[in-house]
Amino acid sequence: MPQDFDANGRIEEIEAAPPLETAAELRERRLAETITLNRYLSHQIRQLVHMLLEANDLPRFLEIILATMPQHFRFPLAELWLYDPEGVLGGLIVDAERYGGHLKLTRDAFDMQELYDLEPDITLLDATDPRMFEVLKSEHGIEYALLLPLTDGGRLMGSLHCGLQHAELLANEPEEDLVAHLAHVIALTFKNVVARQQVSQLTLLDPLTHISNLRGFEKDIAREISRARRAHEPLSILVMDIDEYQELFTHYDQSTSHHVIRKAAARISSDLRETDYLARLSESSLAIVLPGCTESLAQDIGERMRADIDQFAIDDGRGAVLHITLSIGMVTWDPEQYPAIDMSQLARQMQSEAAKALATSRQNGGNRVSVARLSMLAT
Known part of the structure; x- marks a missing residue:
């Protein structure tokens, strides 16, 4: 059991403390825990994360998710479902029709929740999965759909669907962790730009008439x-x-x-x-x-x-x-x-x-x- 010295200089045992490691043992353990990552995927995700962190409003966020991201990863398209029970997002998103069927605002979260298991997690669907009939309806010839849940404290705020031709994007667990990290950043960015947009909208309104200033x-x-x-x-x-x-x-x-x-x-x-x-x-x-x-x-x-x-x-x-x-x-x-x-x-x-x-x-x-x-x- 690990030991330490008390105030009187006597050896004192420390309950439940991990054993001390030498520098050589620590180095050996670190090397043993090294994982192999897809370098291309890691690089592309880092770049996209930087873009998201610089998104300062909702239009820029939507442009990154629905236009830039598919081009960035070279898959056919992306589709975003957002939970909007009180119509707040509908009021914040100007020119929503420009996104066509790639953006869906829903007041009922049931359809979105049905895409996932009890605990929303990254999900890869293939052409045999019946859920494929619910997502990415605007595009034909999609073999796989990668579903990324956007959550806030466990609550489902949205669902991002990426249409894929191949399933190699998630080849192993480390790559799944990378994509899960990306989903977390997307959810956090979405939450921040919505809050910023709401504040911005207030500064654009005339307090007397409640129309634009x-x-x-x-x-x-x-x-x-x-x-x-x-x-x-x-x-x-x-x-x-x-x-x-x-x-x-x-x-x-x-x-x-x-x-x-x-x-x-x-x-x-x-x-x-x-x-x-x-x-x-x-x-x-x-x-x-x-x-x-x-x-x-x-x-x-x-x-x-x-x-x-x-x-x-x-x-x-x-x-x-x-x-x-x-x-x-x-x-x-x-x-x-x-x-x-x-x-x-x-x-x-x-x-x-x-x-x-x-x-x-x-x-x-x-x-x-x-x-x-x-x-x-x-x-």
Whole structure:
């Protein structure tokens, strides 16, 4: 039994302590415990882990998992199922349709749990397994499916499915441990980017109206410009201001004027498509991004909104009714007519031209829509 010395210098036995090893014995044991790893797999997983650790938002995470990872490991495709019982992820993931059948959000975790045994663990399915009929339906000719459970404290958050042509990826236990480590990093990254995205979303919202703020609007327009360029579709923006808002604020108070802003934003929002984006830019200014909207259609939308608000009666909270009007400026970008390379410059130009059109509406008495046109774009 191992020995030690007590405070009086006497030999003292230590219960349950491991026997001491000499340096030679320790070296021999370490060599004996050496394992052989697939160098290619180890290298590829390390690279992917580095990419995941640098993912700072949900879109980047999804791009890595569904696009980069299959190319990285040279297998046909990846599919991701995520548990979303309250629709939180659905609200955070912008442009989810771009992922097609490769991304599935489910409010019921039963189907996902049925893919695994009692304790979710890495699972390799072959073509004879009936679970193959449930996963990777968007691709034919897949011989194997590697299932990676994404868990948080034992709770299944998601399931990543990799379509394989061969089963050599998991040739031995050390390689299974490597893939299990990758699954753990993927789950941890997913949890972190969702939390970060939720915080970010809060910073993009106007606390008064619960629509996008100026920062959110700038992100919306940048994203929609990129999408319009890819789809070769027009994009329009409207900026609007409540006429004589300062007089309203002076005559009543901040509470009433804020009540008017909320009511106006809600009224305008009720007329928008699901693909449109409404934002509050300043105290009395709002803006709308209209994807796939030509100049003539955007002008019609602006006129309808202007007329609707003109006739909209707002209870002032004191038994009286308030009426407001809007001055609106608009601009349209058609990538077919005005190609542009510098998307940031284009976004600034669109906002600037729309603001000029808004100023024209206000100078001409308000309660009207003015149109600006992009004359020259940075290319």
